[in-house]
Amino acid sequence: MKEFQYKNPTRATWAEDYSFLNNDLDNSKLEGDKNKKSNLKVTDLNLYIHQHHILKNVSLEIPDNKITCIIGPSGCGKSTLLKTFNRLIDDTEGIRYDGSIWVDDVDIFDKKTEITDIRKKMGLLSQRPCPLPMSIYDNITFGCKLHGIRNKKRLAEIVEEQLKAVGLWEEVKDRLHAPASKLSIGQQQRLCLARGLAVEPEFILADEATSALDPISSKHIEELFVELKKDYAIILVTHTLRQALRIADHVIFMYLGKVIEAGPADEIFNNPKEELTRKYLEGAFS
Amino acid sequence: MNRILKNKIAAGMMFSLTLASISLVVLIGMGLYLKSAPIFKEHSLWELISSADWQPSSGKFGFLPFIGGTLWITGIAVILALPVALLTSIFLSEHSKPYVKKWIFPALDILAGIPSVVYGVWGILLVVPWVSEVLAPHFVEYATGYSTLSGGIVLGVMILPLLISLFVEIFAAVPRDLRDAALSLGATRWQTSKLVILRKTLPGLLAAVMLAISRAFGETIAVLMVCGNIPLLPHSLFDSCYPLPALIANNYGEMLSVPMYESALMLAAFFLFIVVLIFNTSSRAVIYKLERKFQ
Amino acid sequence: MRLKFIEERIAKILMSLASLLVILFVVSILYTILKRGMPALNWDMATKIPEGGYYNGGGGGVLNAIMGSLFIVLGSTILGLLISIPVVFYMNVYLSKTSKLAYISRLAFDVMFGIPSIVYGAFAFSIMIYLGMRTSLGGGILVITLLVIPIFIRSMDEVAQHLPKDLLDASYSLGATKLETIKVVLLQIAPGIATATLLSVGRAIGDAAGVMFTAGFTDSIPTSLSAPAATLPLSVFFQLSSPSASVQDRAYASALILTIIVLIISVLGRLVTTYFSKNKI
Structure with a gap:
């Protein structure tokens, strides 16, 4: 299992302190403890809902061990793209798609691909935290049990590890069997993150995961993302440019269903190649 | 895998x-x-439903008294229950304070939960004597009280909780804005209810009434206990009557010896089935449509 | 200008009266049953089966009917849950919101909900004759199951239709199959299941027309599914048709027992519903 260092959020200057975001993690050293690189590649993806052409010829690649932010005005298809990665989009009425998405060199649209295996590789953090209707403990073990971990002692270890990883352990260790719905909304979101991590994913998909949270909880989640990227590829859909500025390593800008520009954060933010990107960053439209 | x-x-x-x-x-x-x-x-269908002659042993199956009895009782029940249900549900959803709801909702729950045989006992102990001793002497010389009216009253009380819960649900679906718009034009609360809410939800209310009617049609035991069960078309509210479900309930056990009897009783059940089918599907269609409109 | 305030006044009075009337009905029914049932109610009524000559004033009680009713309610509730939970789960998780099959099923269950129990009873009885079966506990359970399935499905479906999409997504994104998501769905709609059970138990225990031909009537407590079973509503009904006043009094006492059972179930149900709501999001 992965080891995480946990920063105490209660220290006095925490709320003001963004220093952790700057340079305390050197990407080049962070090959992580995984031998295999996680790999997500989209080629020529077109997606339609009824008559609407939602995603147009999307091709992109998600780098491992980085935070990739997908930005763009609302309605540009960024959330749809994210939900296509783990095919949660399948249940939508009138959905059609072509092209392919490769996860670790497996085409997820292939009929032979078992979608639950793909989904296991992708932890999802949705806009509003959505704990399962059970206790804190059961929330985390739910996924593990599905994937065959039955040993009670092992499960208890996982719960402790993951709750520590998201900095929730100290807050809830005395009431692990209380309903998850009793937690505050910020705690719930961290619980959801821990729940996702417990099934040992390779990617973390976050769909505006901080937009429903208060500023303190938001920062907490952002901090976690920065810590977690040494082990995961994190894909973050966001409509707050400032959040992207703070934590993105890699940026994908989408507009009207197309990928306009993609590249390292520095390049996109400081020196965009496309006129549209520049305008968006300047706040000409949102 | x-x-x-x-x-x-x-x-x-x-x-x-x-x-x-x-x-x-x-x-x-x-x-x-x-x-x-x-x-x-x-027999032709017309012959069966237009004849009032019911003598199974001589092969005469006239369903008119039973159909008539069912219609009478259901009609009375709806006429009695509708105003009460409408006023109560408007009161509950538009006018009342929380403490009123705290009393009426549990009362409605109890009313809905009371078994029909208990309604029947209540009918025999209270409604029948009341009709026979208090009400009937004003109109006719002698009445046992086991009558169409008693059946209608008992049935009316039985469909009250159903009607009210359907109505309250329908009123709750009306958007807040609509109310606020009317109130801000200077309408009183009652005017708002009368002119905006009732008018807006009329199709839904009708659908709810149809659902209640189809429920009333099939009610057996309670009605059977108080309506007298004489296979004649009632001439006044104080005459006995014999609704379709009671016919089936009273005779089903003994029908095997008489030719065609079973077939006739099954026809009675089939009538009930068809009525329920038509009323239910059409009223559901209206309610679905209404729900979509408000969403 | 004055007129509309007078109208408001009158309307308000009428509405209060109507609501009062509703409460009055409840009080009147409960009071009547209590007043007439109490004198004949004694411990024997609830703990003994009818002795010889019971229906002419002999000793004993209606334990046979109480047990019969409980068996039928228990059997039909279990069967009903086993059938309706998968159906509701299928309609709401496997089928999409706009699916034709889901629409047709909902309509069909609405119709089934409306079919009077006497029709179910008559239908089942003619099938039983055809199969050569005698009136029995099993037959009664089957008919009441038919009666409660639409109640179960409709009231659970009501809750299940509002399942948050995010919740299902959360489960899927952990790699759960739709089937494995059933645990999440069940926990989320648990209060709905409790309410549905409450409603159908109430309907099942009070139904007389459905069991009249199918469960039969007997003075002993049924020992197997093929033995006939008495039920409380029918017991009230039969005792009431006796000419003897003392037997009629016992009918009122039996009606009181039935009412008490129904009220207890409703109070218990409320507690259980609150309990099951604790995990709900």
Whole structure:
């Protein structure tokens, strides 16, 4: 299992302190403890809902061990793209798609691909935290049990590890069997993150995961993302440019269903190649 | 892979279970029709529903008294229950303070939960004597009280909780803005209810009434206990009557010895089935449409 | 200008009266049953089966009917849950919101909900004759199951239709199959299941027309599914048709027992519903 260092959020200057975001993690050293690189590649993806052409010829690649932010005005298809990665989009009425998405060199649209295996590789953090209707403990073990971990002692270890990883352990260790719905909304979101991590994913998909949270909880989640990227590829859909500025390593800008520009954060933010990107960053439209 | 297979098998099983439960409706309809078909070989449908002559042992099956009895009782029940239900539900959803709801909702729950046989006992102990001793002497010389009116009253109280809960649900679906708009134009609360809410929800209310009617049609035991059960078309509210469900309940056990009797009783059940089918589907259609409109 | 305030006044009075009337009905029914049932109610009524000559004023009680009713309610509730939970789960998780099959099923269950129990009873009885079966506990359970399935499905479906999409997505994104998501769905709609059970138990225990031909009547407690079973509503009904006043009094006492059972179930149900709501999101 992965080891995480946990920063105490209660220290006095925490709320003001963004220093952790700057340079305390050197990407080049962070090959992580995984031998295999996680790999997500989209080629020529077109997606339609009824008559609407939602995603147009999307091709992109998600780098491992980085935070990739997908930005763009609302309605540009960024959330749809994210939900296509783990095919949660399948249940939508009138959905059609072509092209392919490769996860670790497996085409997820292939009929032979078992979608639950793909989904296991992708932890999802949705806009509003959505704990399962059970206790804190059961929330985390739910996924593990599905994937065959039955040993009670092992499960208890996982719960402790993951709750520590998201900095929730100290807050809830005395009431692990209380309903998850009793937690505050910020705690719930961290619980959801821990729940996702417990099934040992390779990617973390976050769909505006901080937009429903208060500023303190938001920062907490952002901090976690920065810590977690040494082990995961994190894909973050966001409509707050400032959040992207703070934590993105890699940026994908989408507009009207197309990928306009993609590249390292520095390049996109400081020196965009496309006129549209520049305008968006300047706040000409949102 | 095992899990995936399990999922697929379960899906198949649940699909068949769903299909089987749906086909039950068709099955019951067909079964009732097939069972009642023999009687049509000897009598036409018109003859059966227009004749008032009910003498099974001599092969005479006139359903008119029973159909008439059912219609009478249901009509009385709806006429009595509708104003009470309407006023109460407007009160509950538009005017009342929380403490009123705290009293009326549990009362409605109890009313809805009381078994029909208990309604019947209440009818015999209270309604029947009241009709016979208090009400009837004003109008007729002698009445036992086991009458169409008693049946209607008992049935009316029985459909009250159903009507009120449907009405309250419909009123709750009306958007807040509509109310606020009317109130801000200077309408009183009652005017708002009368002119905006009632008018806006009229189709839904009608649908709810139809649902209640179809429930009233089939009510058996309570009505049977208080309506007298004489197979004659009632001439006044104080005459006894004999509704269709009571006919089935009272005679089903003994029908085997008389030819065509079973077929006739199955026809009675088939009538009830058809009425429920038509009323339910059409009122549901209205309610679905209304729900979509407000969403 | 004055007129509309007078109208408001009158309307308000009428509405209060109507609501009062509703409460009055409840009080009147409960009071009547209590007043007439109490004198004949004694411990024997609830703990003994009818002795010889019971229906002419002999000793004993209606334990046979109480037990019969409980068996039928228990059997039909279990069967009903086993059938309706998969159906509701299938309609709401496997089928999409706009699916034709889901629409037709909902319509079909609405119709089934409306079919009077006497029709179910008559239908089942003619099938039983056809199969050569005698009136029995099993037959009664089957008919009441038919009666409660639409109640179960409709009231659970009501809750299940509002399942948050995010919740299902959360489960899927952990790699759960739709089937494995059933645990999440069940926990989320648990209060709905409790309410549905409460409603159908109430309907099942009070139904007389459905069991009249199918469960039969007997003075002993049924020992097997093929033995006939008495039920409380029918017991009230039969005792009431006796000419003897003392037997009629016992009918009122039996009606009181039935009412008490129904009220207890409703109070218990409320507690259980609150309990099951604790995990709900």
